[in-house]
Amino acid sequence: GDSVTQTEGQVTVSESKSLIINCTYSATSIAYPNLFWYVRYPGEGLQLLLKVITAGQKGSSRGFEATYNKETTSFHLQKASVQESDSAVYYCALSDHVGFASALTFGSGTKVIVLP
């Protein structure tokens, strides 16, 4: 089946420093799945941060960027300068978009703590 791997369970970074959260995927039913980053801020529900549906393309939102790399099957999330408000749990996900609807396969999540 499909799988998404996030190797870091928690990352601590100081404000204004750069951040990278690693994500690799494996999709068995389709060559080029749709890729997503979802985020849960403290006290809030899960929400979409960004998505990329075309291999080789980059998505961006709220200062975050992620590039769909089909060669390395990766979709790392990066931000050049984090703020305390970026403290949250970030989830990488894929959908195989087979048929007219498809569910998401999520990674285990990376908790980001930004220190003032």
Added chain:
Amino acid sequence: EAGVTQSPRYAVLQEGQAVSFWCDPISGHDTLYWYQQPRDQGPQLLVYFRDEAVIDNSQLPSDRFSAVRPKGTNSTLKIQSAKQGDTATYLCASSLTGGGDTQYFGPGTRLLVL
């Protein structure tokens, strides 16, 4: 536009008890998903519907879990005879076919089985 709503927000049960979770998707969204999220893990699909039809329930423990969406709008997820291993947050999400695969999530129901 109202988001996905879920109730109750919290539930505490003894093993063997039953519980039902309710979800109201975003108006007009034809696809509805139920995910289970154990602590410190990512959400895992249980079942999803397009309109009132079940598309995939292969991950739903059918001996104790059931889910319905009778009119293609609201949905109910029920656990008969809960076990401690069912302790998790239950998330409902909805999407619109042709909407680019974006799912919108509700706040979740946190279940604790003692």
